[in-house]
Amino acid sequence: MSKAFTDEETPVPDGVESLPPRERDLPITPAGLARLRAELAALSAAGPSEVGAHRARVLAQVLKSVYVQEPVVDGQVGFGTSVTVEEADGRRTCYEIVGPDEVEPARRQISVASPVARALLGHRVGDVVVVRRPRGDIEVTVVSVTVAFGDEHSGKETT
Numbered sequence: 664m665s666k667a668f669t670d671e672e673t674p675v676p677d678g679v680e681s682l683p684p685r686e687r688d689l690p691i692t693p694a695g696l697a698r699l700r701a702e703l704a705a706l707s708a709a710g711p712s713e714v715g716a717h718r719a720r721v722l723a724q725v726l727k728s729v730y731v732q733e734p735v736v737d738g739q740v741g742f743g744t745s746v747t748v749e750e751a752d753g754r755r756t757c758y759e760i761v762g763p764d765e766v767e768p769a770r771r772q773i774s775v776a777s778p779v780a781r782a783l784l785g786h787r788v789g790d791v792v793v794v795r796r797p798r799g800d801i802e803v804t805v806v807s808v809t810v811a812f813g814d815e816h817s818g819k820e821t822t
Contacts, residue, residue: 681717682724690732690775692743692811695765699726725764732762734810740783742775745811748783748792748803756803758783759811 691699703722706715734743740760747757756771760783763774773780782794783805790805 681720682728685728688728688730689762689764690742691729691762691765693731693733694812695761696726696729696731698765729762729764736810738787738808740786740805740808743811745807745809746783746786746805747807748794749806750801750803755806760784761811 699722703719703726706719706722709715732742735741740746742760742762745757745759747755749755758779759770759772760775760780761772763776766772766774775781775784778796779794782792786792786805788805788808792803792805794801794803
């Protein structure tokens with residue numbers, strides 16, 4: 664490519680897994696921040712490896728571009744809360760609403776920016792909410808809202 668088509672002022676990520684610069688800092692829960700810091704420390708202690716070095720750079724970038732947001736305890740679904748919803752057939756699912764950098768789907772942690780979280784935000788116990796999903800919209804009833812406790816939260820589906 665000709666030098667005329669490059670921008671020397673644009674930072675170039677230092678690896679395939681590095682993040683592009685962020686326009687703004689993103690929220691993270693206290694438990695999420697602790698988990699990412701522990702992962703970075705473990706990578707540093709493990710010694711050099713190409714994969715570990717890439718992941719460490721990503722984690723360092725993330726840690727520079729997040730701010731801790733404490734959950735608000737007011738009975739509404741919000742950042743840092745666990746919300747249990749019930750479908751019409753009685754099936755219950757619990758989600759923990761967290762920052763985008765700490766999402767762990769296996770633990771039922773969802774990003775505050777996800778469609779499910781956005782649909783639930785601001786609702787209280789007893790509210791009926793329409794959640795838009797690729798396989799079709801579904802109505803759920805909010806049955807509990809609690810403050811999430813990070814690693815203590817099981818995030819398992821209950822019936």
